[in-house]
Amino acid sequence: MVDAALLQTLTPEVIGVLGRRGADFAAAEDAVQDALVEAVRVWPDDPPRDPKGWLVTVAWRKFLDATRADTSRRNRELRVDAEPVPEQGDAVDDTLQLYFLCAHPSLTPASAVALTLRAVGGLTTKQIAQAYLVPEATMAQRISRAKRTVSGVRFTQPGDVGTVLRVLYLVFNEGYSGHVDLAAEAIRLTRQLAARIxxxxxxxxxxxxxxxxxxxxxxxxxxxxxxxxxxxxxxxxxxxxxxxxxxxxxxxxxxxxxGEFQAQAAIAALHADAQTAEETDWVQIVEWYDELVRLTDSPVARLNRAVAVGEADGARAGLAALSELDPTLPRYTAVSAYLHERDGAPATAARLYTEAARSAPSVAERDHLTLQAARLNTRLRG
Known part of the structure; x- marks a missing residue:
């Protein structure tokens, strides 16, 4: 039985070794994926004493075979002499470099997510396709385009941590689908990043x-x-x-x-600290939303702040805060429905819940909003 977690951990390190030996990112990533397939086939019957060294050796051979088969690269200089397995410090740099490369600003968010899961997370194209509920061929094309985009990138200065974090947050927000728990995978990758920087x-x-x-x-x-x-x-x-x-x-x-993620985490911590919903410290949550708005000026943060104001200072105050925002914001109508119900206007709230359900971003949210409207309409008829 192959240790899948070990393969996932070693993947970015081995890609980094090949990169230092002269392979570009796309070729290195392809070679490592081929080596992983070979490991799954060979290791159950013949486990290596040095898994990382085995993967480096096999991946490098795969890279050389592919390079030699490409006539346009026959004159390329290749360093084929033996190179020792890098020390831990080198591996840290390699992995960090891959994080920044996969979150390169030239990539679309979807491509950056897919490439991060493939190169840093060690997931197969099939697993990523299953997680995003798209055909494997579609995901393969997306990853291939992303690799071509960053294949010539060289690092002359530190990458943008903020971009990396946004990519990881996108992965986390996908939650769970198919056979891959993307929320858990995002936590694993973020733990890995936190250990390195x-x-x-x-x-x-x-x-x-x-x-x-x-x-x-x-x-x-x-x-x-x-x-x-x-x-x-x-x-x-x-x-x-x-x-x-x-x-x-x-x-x-x-x-x-x-920073913004610390402010969001502080809000989540206050919710987690309350033993019951009634014990939630909404006044302090509003203060943290004020900090978040100051840091980001995000319309979503302002929308959530309006809900918190409604809990801390009453529904009228929440509706006043909401009135300052763009009504076309996602979930604006749902928030308005909730605050109108809290303000004692069930007929208006029921109408707004129905309207919000029509533009809900998920089936579960649509069903929830529809039930809220039905609950109020039943009460009004009674």
Whole structure:
């Protein structure tokens, strides 16, 4: 039985070794994928004493074979003499380099996510396609285009950590589908990044993921129906993940270099700290949303802040905050429906819930909003 987790961990390190030997990114990644296939075939009967060294040797041979078969590259200089397996410090640099390469600004978000999962995460094209519910051929084309885009990139200065974090956050927000748990994979990759770079926002994102993931089991009912935060069974929350997330966040905040992911994690921590919905410290949550808006000026942050204001200062105050925003914002109508219901206007709320359901981004959310409208309409008829 091959240790899949070990292969995933070694993948970026081996790609890095081939890159230092002269292979461009696309060729190195292809060669390593071929070596991984060979490992799955050979290792169960003949496990290597040095898995990383084995992968480097086989991947390098695959690269040389492919290069020699390409007549346009026959004159290319290749360093074929033996090279020792790099020390841990080199491996760290290689892996960091791959993070930045896969999150290169020239890539679309979808391509950056796919390439990160392939090169850094060690997932196969088939696994990534299953996770995103697209044909394998489609995902293969997306990854191939992404590799061509970054194949000539050379690193002369540090990459953009913020771009890497946004790619990882995109992976996390995909949640779970097919046979790959992308939320768990995003946490694994962010842990890996946090172990390689001391950066407050890396820790902030890791804390945010852990705190959100801790509530996963309580978010949906037996039939897949959406359960709002206030109605969740908090006994199903993972207290271990919550404690870890809070510890990671506190260490990041202690460095006094606040960023948007730390602010979001602080809001999630306040929700996690409340034993019941009624005990939620909404005043402090509003203060953290103020910080988040100051950092990002994000319309989504302002929308969520309006909900928090409605909880802290009353529905009228929440509606006043909402009125300052663009009504075409996603979920604006759903928030308006909720605040109108809290303000004692069930007929308006029912109409808005129905309207929001028509533009819901998911089936689960559409069904939830439809049920809210039906609940109020039933009450109005009674």
């Amino acid at each position: 001391r950066h407050e926002e890396v820790s902030g994102l890791l804390a945010l993921m852990l705190l959100h993931h801790a509530r996963r089991a309580a978010r949906t009912g037996p039939d897949g129906q959406l359960i709002p935060l206030a109605e969740q069974d908090r006994g199903q929350w993972d207290t271990g993940l919550i404690a870890e997330g809070v510890d990671v966040l506190q260490a990041a905040l202690a460095r006094d270099r606040l």
